[in-house]
Amino acid sequence: MSSARRDPLVGGIVDGRYRVVERLARGGMSTVYLAVDERLDRQVALKVMHPHLAEDPVLVGRFEQEAKTTARLSHPHVVAVLDQGHTEAEDGDVLAYLVMEHVPGRTLRTVIRDRAPLSPREALRFLRPLVDGLAAAHGAGLVHRDVKPENVLVRDDGRVTVADFGLSRAATAHTMAGQAVVGTPAYLAPEHIAGAPADARSDVYAVGIILFELLTGRQPYTAATALQVAYRHVHERVPVPSTLHPGLPEDLDDLVLWCTEPDPADRPAGAGELLHRIEAVAAGLDPDAPDRRPAA
Numbered sequence: 623m624s625s626a627r628r629d630p631l632v633g634g635i636v637d638g639r640y641r642v643v644e645r646l647a648r649g650g651m652s653t654v655y656l657a658v659d660e661r662l663d664r665q666v667a668l669k670v671m672h673p674h675l676a677e678d679p680v681l682v683g684r685f686e687q688e689a690k691t692t693a694r695l696s697h698p699h700v701v702a703v704l705d706q707g708h709t710e711a712e713d714g715d716v717l718a719y720l721v722m723e724h725v726p727g728r729t730l731r732t733v734i735r736d737r738a739p740l741s742p743r744e745a746l747r748f749l750r751p752l753v754d755g756l757a758a759a760h761g762a763g764l765v766h767r768d769v770k771p772e773n774v775l776v777r778d779d780g781r782v783t784v785a786d787f788g789l790s791r792a793a794t795a796h797t798m799a800g801q802a803v804v805g806t807p808a809y810l811a812p813e814h815i816a817g818a819p820a821d822a823r824s825d826v827y828a829v830g831i832i833l834f835e836l837l838t839g840r841q842p843y844t845a846a847t848a849l850q851v852a853y854r855h856v857h858e859r860v861p862v863p864s865t866l867h868p869g870l871p872e873d874l875d876d877l878v879l880w881c882t883e884p885d886p887a888d889r890p891a892g893a894g895e896l897l898h899r900i901e902a903v904a905a906g907l908d909p910d911a912p913d914r915r916p917a918a
Contacts, residue, residue: 629645629653630712631653632645635660636668636709636717637717638709640719641658643656646667651671651675653669653670654667654668655669656668659704666704666721666723668719668722669721670717673717676708682708682716685720686707689703689720691762692759692787695762695764697754697759699752700755700759700783701722703720704721704722704723725775725783725785727778729771729776730771730772730775730776731771732776738835738836738837738838739837739838739839742837742870743904745836745874749829750901751783752774752782753896754897755783756784756822757892757893759787760892764787765821766784766786766825769829770808770828771832773785773786774832807851807852808843810852811823811886812855812884813886815855815856822892823886823889824886825893826889826890827882830860830880831882833881834878837870838863838866842860843855843860859884860882862878863875877899877900881896
């Protein structure tokens with residue numbers, strides 16, 4: 623593709639080891655490439671921090687420390703971190719990079735776009751492994767800070783995995799330093815938007831927004847600008863999914879409300895507590911109900 627041909631990293635080798643095949647995605651903090659680890663002869667996902675951000679030693683230090691913490695986390699619903707480092711590109715730019723397992727498949731954003739609204743059982747099938755992965759991270763003292771459908775990968779075999787822990791603390795440092803807000807505020811908890819430190823309960827808030835979107839096919843707040851969306855998260859109460867799709871089980875409404883309580887003290891303390899509730903709600907669903915989307 624033409625954008626790939628213009629990318630100076632495509633076709634080159636990063637740090638003498640990773641041969642860059644193609645560009646997969648570009649975000650506010652980094653660009654993700656499909657690469658080949660020439661030492662081990664395997665495909666990997668190579669996430670390279672944008673050069674202007676890599677010039678900040680504090681941000682890079684946080685990025686590398688978070689990567690090391692994530693690499694110690696081995697869980698079937700968390701994308702494995704394989705390596706990290708920094709090197710100098712041919713043009714003199716500093717490249718801070720993270721190497722992750724390559725996950726063939728699609729993102730949860732694609733699932734929502736193509737299939738939502740989902741039935742309650744379908745929605746919980748996607749939500750449970752997402753929360754299971756977050757619970758493992760929270761148990762290890764790791765907070766994601768950027769939970770959203772784009773960071774949830776659905777493999778070709780159906781397994782759901784959470785990605786992008788490696789940039790979460792770096793992104794927070796960049797934002798709190800007074801720079802531009804990273805990414806969309808659609809899944810950010812009110813306290814995060816207000817500048818308070820994000821913790822496990824902030825991740826839980828984002829899970830509640832994702833559940834709302836799985837069940838309804840839309841985000842709870844829409845506005846002309848990202849700032850207006852953020853304002854609504856701070857000053858309004860997230861509606862329940864049944865306002866858009868009457869007849870949804872009350873337990874699912876309650877689950878969304880619990881996750882998105884404005885005061886983090888009123889939410890689940892972390893994904894582990896939330897996981898137990900999700901399992902109880904799933905067990906309580908009518909087994910004879912049709913496993914299909916609710917009527918639009």
